[in-house]
Amino acid sequence: MTESTHGALTPVLTDTWDAEQGWKLDTYAAKGGYDALDTAFAMRPDDVITAVKDSGLRGRGGAGFPTGMKWSFIPQDNPKPKYLVVNADESEPGTCKDIPLMMGNPHVLVEGVIISSYAIRANKAFIYIRGEVVHVIRRVQAAVAEAYAAGHLGKDIHGSGYDLDVVVHAGAGAYICGEETALLEGLEGRRGQPRLRPPFPAVAGLYASPTVINNVESIASVPAIIRNGADWFASMGTEKSKGHGIFSLSGHVERPGQYEAPLGITLAELLDLAGGIRQGHQLKFWTPGGSSTPLLTADHLDVPLDFEGVGGVGSMLGTRALQIFDETVCVVRAVLRWTEFYKHESCGKCTPCREGTWWLVQALTRLENGQGSEADLDQLLDQCDNILGRSFCALGDGATSPISSSIQHFRDEYLAHLSHGGCPFDPARSTAWAGQEVTAS
Known part of the structure; x- marks a missing residue:
């Protein structure tokens, strides 16, 4: 365990990763796995929600919305069934935490699903996993099967009178399904495209019923909070970003x-x-x-x-x-590669994202090839401005982020492409730039 000024690293979710067959139920149970279920079942569902609120847990999928507050939005007077949906459609370039978590310690997710479902009074939960990662899907399916066999899932769990069934669903492989309402569309068997909100999923989500959608890491953080207490979790992190x-x-x-x-x-x-x-x-x-x-x-x-x-x-x-x-990486090329990804993954539902990402790729390709003038940079920023805040979901906004920020920090590097007729990091295309440094402005 390595020390930093923030204290030791905190192996909680990753605690079994170095154990032999750490993904197995016996390994997880030996470290106190599934003990938090009985603690949760001894509490009222609303008290479980309060504990998660008090812990300060915020969504680990990117937005950082308070998890307990999201659970409290579920209208309990609604006669329709309640659902928990775990967003395991990890597709963001560079993001690689949920997939190794499900591979290394799937039972912490399953236990989190049970406690979270109990809190919102759901009797059916879905784990929606990115379709390309077949090995992860099999690993989580095996963990769910082990949990059923051990009496942690199914009817009258631990004699509590609470019933829960969990379905592991394989997506068809689309980045847009990481957006929670597009995920619901995919789960219902339709093309993955974001829904208009309101109504929000808490009121009319899966099958038009009240639904909570949380990231894998958010749900997997719940068992330790219930086992160790909200104060334990809140003692880590910063004043507004706990844990x-x-x-x-x-x-x-x-x-x-x-x-x-x-x-x-x-x-x-x-x-x-x-x-x-x-x-x-x-x-x-x-x-x-x-x-x-x-x-x-x-x-x-x-x-x-x-x-x-x-x-x-x-x-x-x-x-x-x-x-x-x-310093060996061309920032323009890196941003172009990311933008090509967003262009490819745009669902096409709205014009700013469908057309805008195509034009962004065209503009960046010309700049990367050293074609155009400085005025094209301002036009590129104008295109970003026309997409930002105007697309149907956050995919369009995300596509503009690396572009506008890279021009802010590395405008000189963009200009170097223009003045040297191509990428300054490619000696075959721009020998005049060899040996000179391109730095952030």
């Missing part, structure tokens, strides 16, 4: 991987734990929460990685997908 979370470091670091730590840790501290930037190189830019969050630079190494700290420097904590890029 611990999984930080995914990828890219040009010596030891990429998952680092579970209290919110508020900095990238500088995480880089120390990860062995630093790869030898002989230096940090150029990074994403705090996946490719749809505005990128940051080496000037932001000491920004607290919590919702308020990252928001204060013009970005978003998102999914804590820290993609690290050193």
Whole structure:
């Protein structure tokens, strides 16, 4: 266990990852797994919701909305059945925490599903997993089967009188289904496209019934809160961003991987734990929460990685997908690759996103090839402005984030493409730029 100024790393969700067959029920049970069920069943459902509220747990899928508050929106006087839906459609470029969590410790998710369903009085829950990750789907299905066999799921769980069935659903493979209402469309068998809101899912979600939709990590955090108490969870993190979370470091670091730590840790501290930037190189830019969050630079190494700290420097904590890029990477090319992804994954429902992402790719391709003038940069920003806040869902907004932030921090690099007739990082195309550095402005 490695120390940082925020104290030790906190292996809670990742506690069984290093155990032999850590995904098995026996391994999870040996560490107190499923003990929190009896604690929860001894409480009233509303008291479970209150405990999650008091813990300060905020959604771990990106938006950071208070989890307990979301549960409390479910109208209990509605005669229709209530549903819990776990969003396991992890598709954001750079985001890689939920899939290893489900592989390494699926039972913490299953236990979280049971407690969360009990709290909102749901008797049916769905775990919607990205269709491409067949090995993860099988791992979670096996964990659910083990939980049924052990009496943790089904009828009269632990003699409590509470019944719950869990369905593991494989999506068809679409980034847009990470948007909660598009996920519901896919779950109901239709094409994955976002719904108009209101009505919100809490009132009319799955099958037009009250529905809670939460990220994998959000739900998986619940058992430890119930077992150890809300104060325990709230004692970690910062004043407004409580608890611990999984930080995914990828890219040009010596030891990429998952680092579970209290919110508020900095990238500088995480880089120390990860062995630093790869030898002989230096940090150029990074994403705090996946490719749809505005990128940051080496000037932001000491920004607290919590919702308020990252928001204060013009970005978003998102999914804590820290993609690290050193000075060998062309920021224009990286942004173009991300934009091509958003163009490909746009569901086509709304004009700003469907047409806008296509035009963004065209403009960036020309700039990356050294074609055009500085005026094209302003036109590109104008295109972003016409998409931001005008698309049907957040996909369009996310597509503009890396573009506008990269021009803000690396305008000189965009101009270098124009003045040298191509990418300054490609000696075959732009020998005049060889040996010169491109830095953040």
